Amino acid sequence: MVTEIVTCVILMLVGIAFLVVILVCLVERGSGITQESAERTTLIQRSSSMSEDDIKNLPWYDYQEDVEKGVECAVCLEGFKPGDKCRLLPNCRHTFHANCIDSWLIKTAVCPVCRTCVDTINVQI
Structure with missing residues (x-):
């Protein structure tokens, strides 16, 4: 027993x-929590904001009527109009109104669409 x-x-x-x-x-x-998401979080924390000088060095252009209709700024959600000053982020190539993305990048230096860090080192003006 x-x-x-x-x-x-x-x-x-x-x-x-x-x-x-x-x-x-x-x-x-x-x-x-994967290695990739941990690295992305670290990059976002490291690049928490950008200086105004770095933002001014980002490429910009005057928007012209595009074949693709209905394209809009992901920050303000308004469509682009001919003559709008726009910025092209160098790493991911996403486009935004310059004023919208400038105010965004002062707070956080990542693309609001794909969360890629904005790199101003290799920017060609």
Whole structure:
């Protein structure tokens, strides 16, 4: 009878240990933190804002009527009109109204569409 009790206790402890291992695996898998997302978060934190001088060095152009209708600025959600001053972000090539993206980049130096860090090192004016 004693051996039966000891056997039951051992099986119960093995079962509990197995459940704990499964729980730990599920928690690690479900956390969603991958190396890529951790690196992206680090880049966003490192590039928290841009100086006004760096922003002024970003390329800009006067918008002209494009074949593609309905293109809009992702910051203000208004469509581009011919003659609007627009900025082209160098890394991702997304376009915004210059005033809209300038105020955005003062707060955070990432593209509001794709979250790519804005790099002013290789900008050609």
